[in-house]
Amino acid sequence: MTVVARKTPGDAPLSTTHWIAKRIRQYFGHLILSFLLASLAGLIANADPLLMRHWLDISLPQRQLVNSLVMVALIALCFIGRTAINGLASLLGFRVSQLLGHDLRSELLEHMTRLSADWHENTLLGEKLSRIEQDTEQIAQFSADALGTVLRSLIFFLLNLVIMFTLSWRMALTVLPLLPLFFVVRWRFRRLIASRADRAQAELGKASSQFAEHLNAVPEIQALGAEQRCIDRSIEVRRDMMGAQWSQRRAEIAFSVAVTAVMAFGILLLLGLGSHEYLEGSLTIGTLVAFYAYVTRVFDPVSTAMELYSRSQRMMASIRRVRDVLETDTSVPDFGHIDIGQEPRLRLGLACRDLEFRYTSDNEVLRQVSFHLAPGERIALIGESGSGKSSLALLLARMADPKAGEIEFEGMPLQDYTLAAVRRAICYVSQHPVLFSGSIRENLQYAREHASLEEMKSALKAAQLRALIERLPKGIDTLLGPGASSLSGGERQRLAVARALLRESAILILDEATSALDMPTERRILNSISRWNANQSIVFISHRVRSITWVDRIILLDRGRIVAEGNHELLYRQSAAYRRLFEKDEGPEPVEETAVTRLGVLRAGGRSNDAEQTIAFQSRVSSK
Ligand SMILES: Nc1ncnc2c1ncn2[C@@H]1O[C@H](COP(=O)(O)OP(=O)(O)OP(=O)(O)O)[C@@H](O)[C@H]1O
Numbered sequence: 005m006t007v008v009a010r011k012t013p014g015d016a017p018l019s020t021t022h023w024i025a026k027r028i029r030q031y032f033g034h035l036i037l038s039f040l041l042a043s044l045a046g047l048i049a050n051a052d053p054l055l056m057r058h059w060l061d062i063s064l065p066q067r068q069l070v071n072s073l074v075m076v077a078l079i080a081l082c083f084i085g086r087t088a089i090n091g092l093a094s095l096l097g098f099r100v101s102q103l104l105g106h107d108l109r110s111e112l113l114e115h116m117t118r119l120s121a122d123w124h125e126n127t128l129l130g131e132k133l134s135r136i137e138q139d140t141e142q143i144a145q146f147s148a149d150a151l152g153t154v155l156r157s158l159i160f161f162l163l164n165l166v167i168m169f170t171l172s173w174r175m176a177l178t179v180l181p182l183l184p185l186f187f188v189v190r191w192r193f194r195r196l197i198a199s200r201a202d203r204a205q206a207e208l209g210k211a212s213s214q215f216a217e218h219l220n221a222v223p224e225i226q227a228l229g230a231e232q233r234c235i236d237r238s239i240e241v242r243r244d245m246m247g248a249q250w251s252q253r254r255a256e257i258a259f260s261v262a263v264t265a266v267m268a269f270g271i272l273l274l275l276g277l278g279s280h281e282y283l284e285g286s287l288t289i290g291t292l293v294a295f296y297a298y299v300t301r302v303f304d305p306v307s308t309a310m311e312l313y314s315r316s317q318r319m320m321a322s323i324r325r326v327r328d329v330l331e332t333d334t335s336v337p338d339f340g341h342i343d344i345g346q347e348p349r350l351r352l353g354l355a356c357r358d359l360e361f362r363y364t365s366d367n368e369v370l371r372q373v374s375f376h377l378a379p380g381e382r383i384a385l386i387g388e389s390g391s392g393k394s395s396l397a398l399l400l401a402r403m404a405d406p407k408a409g410e411i412e413f414e415g416m417p418l419q420d421y422t423l424a425a426v427r428r429a430i431c432y433v434s435q436h437p438v439l440f441s442g443s444i445r446e447n448l449q450y451a452r453e454h455a456s457l458e459e460m461k462s463a464l465k466a467a468q469l470r471a472l473i474e475r476l477p478k479g480i481d482t483l484l485g486p487g488a489s490s491l492s493g494g495e496r497q498r499l500a501v502a503r504a505l506l507r508e509s510a511i512l513i514l515d516e517a518t519s520a521l522d523m524p525t526e527r528r529i530l531n532s533i534s535r536w537n538a539n540q541s542i543v544f545i546s547h548r549v550r551s552i553t554w555v556d557r558i559i560l561l562d563r564g565r566i567v568a569e570g571n572h573e574l575l576y577r578q579s580a581a582y583r584r585l586f587e588k589d590e591g592p593e594p595v596e597e598t599a600v601t602r603l604g605v606l607r608a609g610g611r612s613n614d615a616e617q618t619i620a621f622q623s624r625v626s627s628k
Pocket residue numbers: 125363364367369387388389390391392393394395396
């Protein structure tokens with residue numbers, strides 16, 4: 005055992021500005037360059053009304069042909085130069101947005117991967133995906149151009165004002181009173197747009213979740229004949245999302261219309277006054293045209309700010325959703341400081357003392373559970389459905405923490421170990437294991453990256469998969485397809501068991517991990533698992549009491565309490581509850597198959613039944 009540096013809980017939450025500034029800090033150089041280029045493009049764009057004025061007031065009236073051509077060429081150059089430089093600036097902005105999006109996605113993925121099982125169980129896949137895809141995109145795009153746009157808008161707004169005052173201070177003064185009006189409009193719309201943006205983002209997350217759940221469950225939906233109901237439900241959720249986006253867009257457009265009305269009023273005043281001054285001879289036509297161009301442009305930064313404002317509300321909603329995840333602490337904190345070697349061996353075992361556990365405040369799932377698991381011991385947790393077996397397994401594997409009581413591993417509290425050490429020492433296999441879409445070899449390598457071919461083959465043999473591998477044309481390198489859909493339910497379970505065996509953990513927990521198999525195959529597997537590593541302690545959870553009568557000790561749970569404990573013979577003699585469970589579990593059961601496992605078998609071309617190779621099971625108890 006070694007002691008590693010203790011991790012501490014996260015820092016105090018940052019303000020939104022700090023939060024985003026911290027993430028864009030490293031791209032500041034790119035952003036400044038992009039800002040400078042865009043500003044240069046803006047300056048060039050600002051020059052053309054003055055060129056136009058010169059052309060209209062001097063070159064044309066004085067019939068200066070060369071000067072006129074130069075002016076026209078300069079105006080054309082302004083357009084080309086502005087477009088090219090703007091292109092460069094936007095390319096740089098795009099790069100920053102890509103990099104920032106990538107950073108945020110990686111940060112989210114890393115955090116989500118560390119969050120505990122309860123968070124994942126309670127959060128729909130689509131919700132997770134929409135945060136990783138849409139919210140990060142929104143934040144990245146906005147952050148990459150917001151600062152530059154705000155600065156540029158401010159600079160050009162001031163520059164335009166100066167030019168306008170120089171051209172005609174009287175007309176310029178007609179524009180200024182409109183600014184406070186703009187801010188009043190903006191203030192009135194602020195909360196409305198923010199709440200609609202929040203709702204639209206939440207509905208988008210719900211709709212993505214619904215689609216993900218629907219598409220993931222198509223075989224089950226077909227088997228239940230519930231296609232139309234599910235399609236209607238998914239479309240309904242999508243409609244709600246469209247409704248939320250529609251009302252968000254309406255609020256944004258109402259905001260734009262209100263602000264545009266303010267601008268139109270300004271232009272009206274200006275054209276009226278301009279006409280008057282022109283007719284009086286105090287203003288040339290060139291100055292009037294140039295002034296009009298600057299007036300529409302003085303509102304440009306205001307419109308940009310307005311658009312930016314709507315986008316900022318959407319971004320704030322996205323930031324809140326991303327931070328919600330990033331600031332969610334795992335319910336299984338990794339503050340431990342004890343490490344264990346690569347192939348941990350038990351000396352003292354694992355002890356549970358007075359464990360209490362509940363998922364919500366009103367459901368006591370485990371009460372005063374105490375027992376000890378010795379090195380190399382095989383125990384079985386049994387009990388009626390809902391008695392708390394899986395919940396206890398989750399605590400033992402530290403996928404959840406008890407509300408009271410303590411679990412000790414090798415004499416030290418389990419929470420004092422790093423999570424990586426716990427995962428290395430205790431391996432948990434569930435009834436519905438997840439297999440990945442690569443080959444069988446790649447799936448095994450998730451347990452031990454550098455496992456040799458021999459090691460993999462013997463784990464596959466122990467999980468009774470050797471015959472299957474030999475039949476497959478590419479053997480261990482056969483690709484399994486998405487979710488290992490080319491395997492039957494039982495084969496998937498056996499592959500998951502082989503993967504767990506390869507991990508060589510000190511404790512192996514099999515939570516109904518062989519439930520899809522017929523009893524003889526299950527017995528054979530349990531037999532070879534128990535011989536795999538004499539020092540490994542194993543916790544079996546099974547509904548089939550008859551297949552685990554050979555274990556060293558059976559623990560019977562009833563409504564979250566241990567009500568009986570001992571080997572089969574003892575319990576059979578002394579516990580009526582055990583006898584009842586044992587008698588209920590009559591003889592070999594048919595292979596448990598869901599619609600999906602049946603589909604898996606059909607897809608794989610109907611392989612031989614597990615029951616074909618029945619071999620008499622030598623129980624550890626009977627051989628003693
Ligand atoms: N995620 C959860 N949230 C709330 N309650 C839960 C959750 N998971 C399980 N429970 C409840 O906890 C109790 C114990 O469940 P658990 O899955 O541990 O029982 P079990 O003995 O393994 O059942 P089974 O044999 O049917 O798998 C049950 O009443 C169950 O409804």
